[in-house]
Amino acid sequence: MQEKDEKDTLVLGGKEFHSRFILGSGKYSLQLIEAAVRDAGAEIVTLAVRRAQTKEHENILSYIPEGVTLLPNTSGARDAHEAVRIAHLARELCGSNFVKIEIMRDTKYLLPDNAETIRATEILAKEGFVVLPYMYPDLNVGRDLVSAGAAAVMPLAAPIGSNRGLATRDFIQMLIDELDLPVIVDAGIGKPSQACEAMEMGAAAVMANTALATAGNLTMMASAFRQAIDAGRKAYLSGLGRVLVRGAASSDPLTGFLRD
Amino acid sequence: MLKINGQETDAAGKSISEYLSSANYEPRQIVVEINEEIIAKERYGETILKDGDVVEIISFMGGG
Amino acid sequence: MDRKYQLENDPSSRINHMEYLPDMEVIESDICDKVLEEMNSYDASRYTARDVRNALSHENCSIEDVKALLSPAAEPFLEEMAQRAQRETSRHFGNTVYIFTPLYIDNHCENYCVYCGFNRYNKIRRLKLNMEEIEHEMDVIARSGMEEILLLTGESRGSSSIRYIGEACRLAAKYFRMVGLEVYPVNTEDYRYFHECGADYVTVFQETYNSDRYEELHLDGRKRIWPYRFHTQERALMAGMRGVGFSALLGLSDFRRDALATALHVYYLQRKYPRAEMSLSCPRIRPIVGGTDLCYEKVSERQLCQILCAYRIFLPFAGITVSSRESSAFRNGIVRIAATKVSAGVSTGIGDHAEKYGEECGECKEGDEQFEINDTRSLDTMYNDIRGAGLQPVLNDYVSL
Numbered sequence: 001m002q003e004k005d006e007k008d009t010l011v012l013g014g015k016e017f018h019s020r021f022i023l024g025s026g027k028y029s030l031q032l033i034e035a036a037v038r039d040a041g042a043e044i045v046t047l048a049v050r051r052a053q054t055k056e057h058e059n060i061l062s063y064i065p066e067g068v069t070l071l072p073n074t075s076g077a078r079d080a081h082e083a084v085r086i087a088h089l090a091r092e093l094c095g096s097n098f099v100k101i102e103i104m105r106d107t108k109y110l111l112p113d114n115a116e117t118i119r120a121t122e123i124l125a126k127e128g129f130v131v132l133p134y135m136y137p138d139l140n141v142g143r144d145l146v147s148a149g150a151a152a153v154m155p156l157a158a159p160i161g162s163n164r165g166l167a168t169r170d171f172i173q174m175l176i177d178e179l180d181l182p183v184i185v186d187a188g189i190g191k192p193s194q195a196c197e198a199m200e201m202g203a204a205a206v207m208a209n210t211a212l213a214t215a216g217n218l219t220m221m222a223s224a225f226r227q228a229i230d231a232g233r234k235a236y237l238s239g240l241g242r243v244l245v246r247g248a249a250s251s252d253p254l255t256g257f258l259r260d
Numbered sequence: 261m262l263k264i265n266g267q268e269t270d271a272a273g274k275s276i277s278e279y280l281s282s283a284n285y286e287p288r289q290i291v292v293e294i295n296e297e298i299i300a301k302e303r304y305g306e307t308i309l310k311d312g313d314v315v316e317i318i319s320f321m322g323g324g
Numbered sequence: 325m326d327r328k329y330q331l332e333n334d335p336s337s338r339i340n341h342m343e344y345l346p347d348m349e350v351i352e353s354d355i356c357d358k359v360l361e362e363m364n365s366y367d368a369s370r371y372t373a374r375d376v377r378n379a380l381s382h383e384n385c386s387i388e389d390v391k392a393l394l395s396p397a398a399e400p401f402l403e404e405m406a407q408r409a410q411r412e413t414s415r416h417f418g419n420t421v422y423i424f425t426p427l428y429i430d431n432h433c434e435n436y437c438v439y440c441g442f443n444r445y446n447k448i449r450r451l452k453l454n455m456e457e458i459e460h461e462m463d464v465i466a467r468s469g470m471e472e473i474l475l476l477t478g479e480s481r482g483s484s485s486i487r488y489i490g491e492a493c494r495l496a497a498k499y500f501r502m503v504g505l506e507v508y509p510v511n512t513e514d515y516r517y518f519h520e521c522g523a524d525y526v527t528v529f530q531e532t533y534n535s536d537r538y539e540e541l542h543l544d545g546r547k548r549i550w551p552y553r554f555h556t557q558e559r560a561l562m563a564g565m566r567g568v569g570f571s572a573l574l575g576l577s578d579f580r581r582d583a584l585a586t587a588l589h590v591y592y593l594q595r596k597y598p599r600a601e602m603s604l605s606c607p608r609i610r611p612i613v614g615g616t617d618l619c620y621e622k623v624s625e626r627q628l629c630q631i632l633c634a635y636r637i638f639l640p641f642a643g644i645t646v647s648s649r650e651s652s653a654f655r656n657g658i659v660r661i662a663a664t665k666v667s668a669g670v671s672t673g674i675g676d677h678a679e680k681y682g683e684e685c686g687e688c689k690e691g692d693e694q695f696e697i698n699d700t701r702s703l704d705t706m707y708n709d710i711r712g713a714g715l716q717p718v719l720n721d722y723v724s725l
Contacts, residue, residue, distance in 0.1 A: 024324030048323020051265040092291040209324030254406040257657030260624040
């Protein structure tokens with residue numbers, strides 16, 4: 001009975017996207033980016049901001065196809081102040097007001113600092129950024145991020161780069177069920193089947209990087225992810241069918257007392 | 261002495277433009293921040309580096 | 325009586341039920357639009373057995389799912405719904421059932437609601453307890469072991485002033501651990517005052533979410549203003565109340581739509597105020613003292629049970645209260661499935677607790693009741709009946725700090 005959206009688009013900061021696959025550009029050679037974007041069908045690509053190298057005139061921006069929305073991240077930031085600074089630098093570099101907030105105080109597990117992330121989100125949203133905060137999936141934090149003005153939330157499925165899949169599944173489901181914002185599953189997605197499952201759960205999009213960068217054939221994997229994400233999205237929109245529940249119903253009827 | 265990208269550098273007195281070309285940076289790909297303030301590209305010629313400045317020269321790279 | 329006749333027969337003699345009176349606070353909220361949009365587009369006949377089976381198998385019940393569960397297509401699945409509802413209830417509440425008692429302190433009313441025994445044209449004995457009498461009633465109730473009380477008044481600002489209700493709350497806070505209010509809707513500043521006086525729960529029934537039908541039934545008085553009533557729970561939460569209660573009076577209008585709207589009212593407010601406790605009631609319209617024959621929709625026990633199961637499956641966290649208008653057999657059955665709260669030692673009359681709790685009354689004064697009670701069990705009987713059903717009766721829910 002679900003109403004189907006004829007043109008199923010993802011809206012972030014007032015901008016419409018048809019692809020629900022956000023592609024990372026880290027850990028692989030610049031020469032592969034264009035093919036990866038093409039085979040992934042991606043319309044959003046993430047980038048990092050770093051101290052510039054001298055004598056290196058290769059510019060990553062020239063490898064990213066026209067029309068793709070750049071989503072700079074604030075990786076390297078250890079608190080809200082640094083994240084805000086990095087966001088400003090990124091905007092100056094590319095002119096895009098999209099930013100993925102990534103604040104980590106932990107170099108072993110690379111877990112996001114939720115409290116600082118809320119602070120940075122509030123500051124940047126007020127300045128007019130389209131803020132996509134990377135977060136540990138905590139419902140209360142999710143609500144705070146909504147109030148802070150986030151355009152979406154990006155909960156981690158598992159630690160960054162771990163390829164371990166939906167370790168936080170139940171908590172991501174809460175965000176999907178309770179927040180009136182797109183939930184983009186980020187980090188830890190290692191296989192297309194996991195991306196598909198996230199989409200079946202109702203995620204608005206999936207972000208992947210390491211899973212592709214470490215694959216035997218990067219562009220083929222990009223295409224596999226694209227198909228898995230499409231399939232999961234369609235399954236979600238079509239309304240999942242019945243799963244038979246284990247265990248027989250109680251033999252003692254509960255409704256025997258009703259008179260009419 | 262001033263700090264550029266974390267390194268003590270003897271560049272006081274040079275303009276940003278002069279420093280960038282001497283160090284072989286490509287100005288179109290970078291953004292320059294002095295003491296946490298972003299410098300607009302059109303001011304690279306007139307902005308002179310001073311002793312004690314903390315300068316960051318930033319560009320994009322691949323990331324997730 | 326001329327005015328009564330005019331109100332009943334000449335719609336133009338009634339005030340605009342969608343327009344706030346000057347002293348009524350307007351809050352900014354999108355909840356009403358969301359609820360009405362879903363309710364108005366709800367066509368219960370479109371749902372099939374397949375939709376119901378799917379809904380029952382989903383771990384999280386969506387809005388589409390609850391629409392299926394409230395539809396006629398779900399009627400053959402009542403036992404399955406009850407089994408599922410029971411699982412949800414025990415997952416969230418264990419086997420506990422809360423017991424509370426209502427205390428009517430004033431039955432004066434300025435409204436003319438055609439189905440209500442307290443309406444201002446109804447010739448009943450009117451009574452307002454003074455503080456001494458209220459304290460006496462509370463003392464009697466508290467000595468019976470009750471720890472939660474619900475204070476009720478008719479809707480008369482002239483008779484039950486804000487100060488009067490506030491003072492009653494202060495008294496109640498001395499005798500009880502939890503104090504709920506079911507009085508006429510007020511502005512946030514008044515809710516803040518009630519909260520300071522010790523009240524922490526506000527219940528207001530919307531009666532029907534169909535504002536056209538509401539207009540035909542609530543002919544005069546402040547209650548006639550439909551949107552002000554709709555936003556009551558949100559004002560109470562904005563003022564810091566711990567929880568709020570909701571209800572439609574089933575049978576006044578299309579009961580499936582009203583049940584859906586009630587559930588969604590809870591659903592959307594809970595999303596906006598995740599801290600708040602939410603509870604639902606589900607009274608069916610019953611005959612009143614001096615009542616006239618109006619065309620109401622009949623809601624059977626099976627249909628009522630279906631609604632309660634749908635509420636439970638869709639809103640597993642919400643408290644569900646079953647009215648004493650229902651029979652003791654129904655209440656015994658439904659606490660095993662979905663209900664978490666029952667009233668005991670109930671009287672909707674005024675000033676008769678002393679008598680009900682076994683005190684010699686003699687000449688003591690009493691006001692008439694709002695509606696007929698079906699289940700008249702005392703606290704002790706209720707307590708023992710709940711225990712007998714293998715459930716744990718509980719007299720209060722939290723520590724008020």
